[in-house]
Amino acid sequence: MKSKNKCVICGKDLKKDWIALHKKLLDMNATEFQCIDCLADTLCCEVDDLEIKIEEFKEEGCILFK
Numbered sequence: 285m286k287s288k289n290k291c292v293i294c295g296k297d298l299k300k301d302w303i304a305l306h307k308k309l310l311d312m313n314a315t316e317f318q319c320i321d322c323l324a325d326t327l328c329c330e331v332d333d334l335e336i337k338i339e340e341f342k343e344e345g346c347i348l349f350k
């Protein structure tokens with residue numbers, strides 16, 4: 285059985301922010317999530333870019349990141 289709190293690709297434990305980011309960028313109704321490293325691969329961008337995005341969404345007051 286897959287845990288909701290592990291990355292679906294590499295099995296790493298997920299942070300709350302990563303789950304929120306996955307929902308925001310990929311699928312609002314997702315039930316499986318990726319860690320920030322795998323998400324960067326999926327989106328063909330850098331982990332640093334995603335960390336900046338997380339901060340931006342927090343500053344915007346996005347409810348997913350509360």
Ligand SMILES: [Zn+2]
Nearest residue numbers: 291294319322
């Ligand atoms: Zn992963």
